[in-house]
Amino acid sequence: MQKRSRQRELLLEILCGTTCHPDADWVFSKMREKMPNVSLGTVYRNLARLSEEGVILKLDVGQGADRFDGCNDPHYHLACRCCGAVVDVPMAYTPALNDTAKKESGCEIESHSLLFFGKCPSCTGIK
Amino acid sequence: MQKRSRQRELLLEILCGTTCHPDADWVFSKMREKMPNVSLGTVYRNLARLSEEGVILKLDVGQGADRFDGCNDPHYHLACRCCGAVVDVPMAYTPALNDTAKKESGCEIESHSLLFFGKCPSCTGIK
DNA sequence: TACTAAAACAGTAATAATTCCTATTATTAT
DNA sequence: ATAATAATAGGAATTATTACTGTTTTAGTA
Numbered sequence: 001m002q003k004r005s006r007q008r009e010l011l012l013e014i015l016c017g018t019t020c021h022p023d024a025d026w027v028f029s030k031m032r033e034k035m036p037n038v039s040l041g042t043v044y045r046n047l048a049r050l051s052e053e054g055v056i057l058k059l060d061v062g063q064g065a066d067r068f069d070g071c072n073d074p075h076y077h078l079a080c081r082c083c084g085a086v087v088d089v090p091m092a093y094t095p096a097l098n099d100t101a102k103k104e105s106g107c108e109i110e111s112h113s114l115l116f117f118g119k120c121p122s123c124t125g126i127k
Numbered sequence: 128m129q130k131r132s133r134q135r136e137l138l139l140e141i142l143c144g145t146t147c148h149p150d151a152d153w154v155f156s157k158m159r160e161k162m163p164n165v166s167l168g169t170v171y172r173n174l175a176r177l178s179e180e181g182v183i184l185k186l187d188v189g190q191g192a193d194r195f196d197g198c199n200d201p202h203y204h205l206a207c208r209c210c211g212a213v214v215d216v217p218m219a220y221t222p223a224l225n226d227t228a229k230k231e232s233g234c235e236i237e238s239h240s241l242l243f244f245g246k247c248p249s250c251t252g253i254k
Numbered sequence: 255t256a257c258t259a260a261a262a263c264a265g266t267a268a269t270a271a272t273t274c275c276t277a278t279t280a281t282t283a284t
Numbered sequence: 285a286t287a288a289t290a291a292t293a294g295g296a297a298t299t300a301t302t303a304c305t306g307t308t309t310t311a312g313t314a
Contacts (some may be wrong), residue, residue, distance in 0.1 A: 003261050003310050007215050024300080044301065046262095062187045062240070065300060078234055078281045091231040104218040107205055108252075109245040117227050118236040118241070125235075130281050130290045151271080166293045171272060173291095192271060255295085258294080265310065279292065284285100 007031070007038055011073045015056060016070035021077070021086035023065035061086055074111075077099045080120035104127065134158070134165055135173045142183060148204070148213040150192035189191035190214055201238075202218045203254065207247035 014030045015022070022030075028043045047068055051058040057069040061079040067086050069077075077087045098109040119126075141157045142149070149157075155170045174195055178185040188206040192240040194213050202215040203220075225236040244254075 001259095002130060007263070011231070023292080039266090041302080042263060043267080048302095052272055059274075060189045076228070078228070078232065078236070087232075087234070089232045089234070089260065091195050091227050091300075097241070098243070100218050100244075101203070101205070101216050104247075105205065105214075105216045105253070107214075107216070107241050107243075107245050107248060109205070111245075112241060112243045114170070114224070114239060114241045115236075116225070116236050116239045118229075118238075120233050121232075121234060125232070128282080128288095128290075131282075132291055134292070164293065166295090168273080168294075169292060175273095258313085259309070259311095261308105264306095268301100268303070270296105270299100270301080273300085274297070275295090276294095279290105281290070282288090284287085 005046075006036065007042050008050070009026065010035055010038075011043065011046050012050065012055070012070065019088070021059060021067040021069050023067050025065065027068070048095060057101045059086060059115075060113075062117075078116040078118055078120060080123050081117055082119055082123035082126065085120045085122075089116055097118070132173075133170050134162065135177070137162055137165075138170065138173050139197065141194060144216070145197070146170045148186060148194040148196050150194050151176070152192065154168045154195070157164065173239065186213060186242075187240075190243075203243065205243040205247060207250050208244055209246055211244055212249075216243055234249035 011032055014027060014100070023041070024043050024047055026037070027047070028040050031038045031043065047058070048057060049061070050056045051068065054072060057072050059067040059069060059077055061067055061077070064084070074093045076088050076091060076093065078087050098113055101107070101112070102109045137158055138154060140156060151170050151174055153166070155167050158165045158170065167179070174183070174185070178184045178195065183198060184199050186194040186196060186204060187205045188194055191211070201220045203218060204217050205214050205218065207214070208253070224239050228239070234247070
C-alpha cells in the first residue's frame, strides 16, 4: 500500500516550481534548504518513482546527469552546447513519428524521444 | 600532429564489422581477442575521438553504457525494452525537424537525435 | 488516542561507466 | 638512426546512481 511522504511532496513542489529541468543534485540542494536531513537516496528514489508513474519526465540529455521535468505532457527539448541548459522546444509533439517508424521497421514502437542540440535563447548569437 | 595507431585501426575495423551497436566494453573484449594488452582507457579515448571527428556515431540510449555505431550517416535507432538491443530504424533522416524547431523556438539548432523505444524484430510479438 | 504493519527514510556502502594520470612505447619527420 | 611527440597500458580517481540496513513515518484499525 502506497503512502505519502513529505519528502516526495516537497520534491514535486520544487520540481514543478522551476522550468530549469534540473538534475537530482540540484533538487537535492533545494530540498535541503527546507528539509535539512533529506538524503540523496530519497531524491533519486522518488525521482525514479515519479517518472515511472508518469508524474514527471526524465530526460537523458546525452551527457552529465539525468534531468527531470515537472511538466509531464510529452514535448521536446533542446540541450544547449554552450551553457548546458535544457529548455523546452515549443513545437508540436508528433506521435505520428511512431507510426512511421513502425511502418518502416515492422517493430512495435511504444514511444520516442527527440532531443535537439544547439544554442539556448541566451546563448544564441554568441560564440 | 596526429599519428595513426594500430589500436584505433583495429577498433574501427571491429566497429564497422558489426551491426550490433556495441558499448565500449564489448569493443574492448573483441579487441582483446586480437590485441591482448589493449587497455580500456584506449578504447574509451578512441571511441570519443572518432565520434568527435564524425567517423563513428555515439548513441545515448537512456540507460546503461553509451553505444557506438560504425556507420556514420545520420539515422535513427530503436532501443528494445525487452532485450536491450539497439537496432537501426530504416526511416528517412529528417533534417527538416531542425528547421521546425528553429522556427518555433528561435534557437540555433545544430542537430537532433531521435530514439524510439519499443521491441526489436526478435522481441516483437512476445511478452 | 494507542497499536500495528509496512512504506519510506537517512546515512552509508557499493557499483557502473567513464575519465584522468604517469611512465613507457610507437609513430613519424628529419 | 635520432629526436620529438602522439598514443598507449595500467591503474587510480571521479561521477552518477543504486543497494543495503536500521530507524522513522504513515495510515489503517481498535
